[in-house]
Amino acid sequence: xxxxxxxxxxxxxxxxxxxxxxxxxxxxxxxxxxxxxxxxxxxxxxxxxxxxxxxxxxxxxxxxxxxxxxxxxxxxxxxxxxxxxxxxxxxxxxxxxxxxxxxxxxxxxxxxxxxxxxxxxxxxxxxxxxxxxxxxxxxxxxxxxxxxxxxxxxxxxxxxxxxxxxxxxxxxxxxxxxxxxxxxxxxxxxxxxxxxxxxxxxxxxxxxxxxxxxxxxxxxxxxxxxxxxxxxxxxxxxxxxxxxxxxxxxxxxxxxxxxxxxxxxxxxxxxxxxxxxxxxxxxxxxxxxxxxxxxxxxxxxxxxxxxxxxxxxxxxx
Numbered sequence: 001x002x003x004x005x006x007x008x009x010x011x012x013x014x015x016x017x018x019x020x021x022x023x024x025x026x027x028x029x030x031x032x033x034x035x036x037x038x039x040x041x042x043x044x045x046x047x048x049x050x051x052x053x054x055x056x057x058x059x060x061x062x063x064x065x066x067x068x069x070x071x072x073x074x075x076x077x078x079x080x081x082x083x084x085x086x087x088x089x090x091x092x093x094x095x096x097x098x099x100x101x102x103x104x105x106x107x108x109x110x111x112x113x114x115x116x117x118x119x120x121x122x123x124x125x126x127x128x129x130x131x132x133x134x135x136x137x138x139x140x141x142x143x144x145x146x147x148x149x150x151x152x153x154x155x156x157x158x159x160x161x162x163x164x165x166x167x168x169x170x171x172x173x174x175x176x177x178x179x180x181x182x183x184x185x186x187x188x189x190x191x192x193x194x195x196x197x198x199x200x201x202x203x204x205x206x207x208x209x210x211x212x213x214x215x216x217x218x219x220x221x222x223x224x225x226x227x228x229x230x231x232x233x234x235x236x237x238x239x240x241x242x243x244x245x246x247x248x249x250x251x252x253x254x255x256x257x258x259x260x261x262x263x264x265x266x267x268x269x270x271x272x273x274x275x276x277x278x279x280x281x282x283x284x285x286x287x288x289x290x291x292x293x294x295x296x297x298x299x300x301x302x303x304x305x306x307x308x309x310x311x312x313x314x315x316x317x
Contacts, residue, residue: 013066013067013069014032014039014040014066014067015034015069016032016033016034016039016040016067016074017033017034017035017074017075018033018074018075018076018077018306019031019032019033019064019067019074019075019076019077019116020033020038020077020078020299020302020303020306021060021076021077021078021079021080021082021302022078022079022080022135022138022298022302023047023048023056023078023079023080023081023082023087023088024047024048024080024081024135025048025049025081026045026047026048026049026050027043027044027045027046027047028043028044028045028046028047028059028060028063029041029042029043030042030043030060030063030064031299032064032067033303033306036303038299040067042063042064043063044059044062044063046059046062046063047081048080048081048082048084048086053086053087053088056082056087056088057088057111057112057113060076060116061113061116064076068113068115068116069115070115073114073115073116073117074115074116074117075116075117075119075306075309076116076117076118076119077119077121077302077305077306077309078109078118078120078121078302079121079134079135079137079298079301079302079305080134080135080138081134081135082120083107083120083121083122083123083134084123084134087120088109088118088120089107089108089109089110089118089120090107091105091106091107091120091121091122091123092105092122093122093123093124093125093132094122094123094124094125094137095124095125095126095127096124096125096126096170096171096172096173097170097171097172097173098124098170098171099141099169099170099171100124100137100138100140100141100144100170100171100301101121101137101141101304101305101308102122102308103308103309103311103312104312105122106119106120106121106122106305106308106309107119107120107122108120119305119309121137121138121301121302121305122137123135123136123137124136124137124171124174126173126174129175131174131175131176132176133162133164133174133176135298136156136162136164136269137171137301138297138298138301138302138305139156139269139297139298139301140154140164140166140171140269140297140301141300141301141304141305142296142297142298142299142300142301142302142303142304143166143267143269143292143297143300143301144166144169145300145301145303145304146297148169150166150265150267151166151167151168151264151265152165152166152167152264152265152266152267153165153166153261153262153264153265153266153267154166154266154267154269155266155267155268155269155270155282155289156269156270156294157179157180157268157270157271157274157275157277157278158180158270158271158274159178159180159181159184160176160177160178160180160181161176161177161179161180161254162175162176163175163176163177163258163261165261175257175258175261177254177257179250179251179254180274182250183247183250186225186246187243187246191226191229192225192229192242192246194229194232195228195229195232195237195239195242196239196242196243196246197238197239197240197242197243200240201238201239201240202240202243202244203238203240203241203243203244203245204244204280206240206241206244206245206248207244207245207247207248207280207281208248208280208284209245209248210224210244210245210246210247210248210249210252211248211249211251211252211255211280211281211284211285212252213248213249213252214248214249214250214251214252214253214255214256215252215255215256215284215285218252218253218256218257221249221253224249225246225249228242228245228246247277248281251277251278251281252281252284252285255281255282255285262282262285262286262287263287265288265289265290266287266288266289266290267289267290267292268289268290268291268292269292269293269294269297270294271294272291272293275291279291
C-alpha cells in the first residue's frame with residue numbers, strides 16, 4: 001500500500017469511511033480512508049509530549065475536521081503514544097510472545113465530539129529483559145499483512161531502534177537501543193559537538209571502517225568516542241568523517257550486542273536514509289537486509305486493525 005498524496009490537502013470536505021492515526025511523541029499523522037485506500041493525509045507537531053490529556057481530542061479535530069460528516073460517526077483507529085499512560089487513553093501492553101494486533105486488547109477512548117469514535121491499538125511489553133514498544137507493533141502487523149510467512153528479524157531504526165524477532169505470525173521477543181538518541185545527545189551536547197559541524201557531507205568509507213571496528217571490539221566504545229575529539233585536534237579530522245565515524249561506532253556497537261540474533265533475514269522498517277545506513281552496517285556484519293517503507297506498513301497495520309475490529313462486533317458495542 002502506497003500513500004503518494006501530497007503532505008497536506010485542504011478541500012472544504014472529504015467523504016471518508018474512517019481515519020487512521022499514527023500519534024507519536026513529537027508528531028501526529030492522520031490519513032483519510034475510503035475502504036483500505038488513503039484519499040488524503042495531514043500532519044502536525046501536536047505530539048504526545050506537547051499535550052495534556054484534555055488536549056488530544058482538540059489536536060486531532062484541528063487536523064481532521066474537514067473529513068467529518070454531520071449526522072454520522074467516523075471511526076478513528078490510532079496507534080503510538082496516544083495509548084501511553086500520558087496519552088489520550090491508556091491501552092495496556094500485551095505481553096510477548098503474541099500477535100501484534102488483537103481486537104480484545106484494543107481500547108475504546110472517550111470522545112466529546114459525537115462525530116468520532118476512537119479505538120487505540122496497544123503496545124507490546126517484554127518482562128525479561130524488560131522492554132516496551134508503542135507504534136512499532138502496528139508496523140510489524142503491516143509487515144505480516146503483506147508477508148504472512150515472514151520469519152526473521154525486523155529492524156525499526158529511529159531514535160530508539162527496535163529489533164524484533166518474528167516467527168509464526170507472532171512477535172517472539174524484541175530489544176530496544178537508544179542509538180539515535182545517543183547520537184543526538186553526543187552530537188549536540190558533548191565535547192564532540194565541536195568537531196561534528198553541519199549535516200551536509202558524509203564519508204561512507206569512514207562509516208564502514210567504524211562499523212567494523214565496533215563489531216570487532218564493542219567494549220572499546222567509550223574510548224573510541226573520545227578519540228574522535230583527539231583526531232580532530234591532533235590530525236585535523238573533518239566533520240564529515242567525524243559524523244560518519246560516530247554513527248558507525250554507535251550502530252556497529254548495536255549490531256555487536258545483537259550477537260547471534262543477527263542470523264536470518266532482516267527487514268528494515270523506517271525512513272530511507274536510516275534504512276540505508278543500517279543496510280550498509282548489516283552487510284559489513286555479513287547479513288542481508290531488505291527495506292520496507294515505514295509509513296506504508298503503519299497504514300497497512302492500522303487498516304488490519306480496522307478489519308480486526310469489524311470482525312469483532314461485540315467490541316464495538
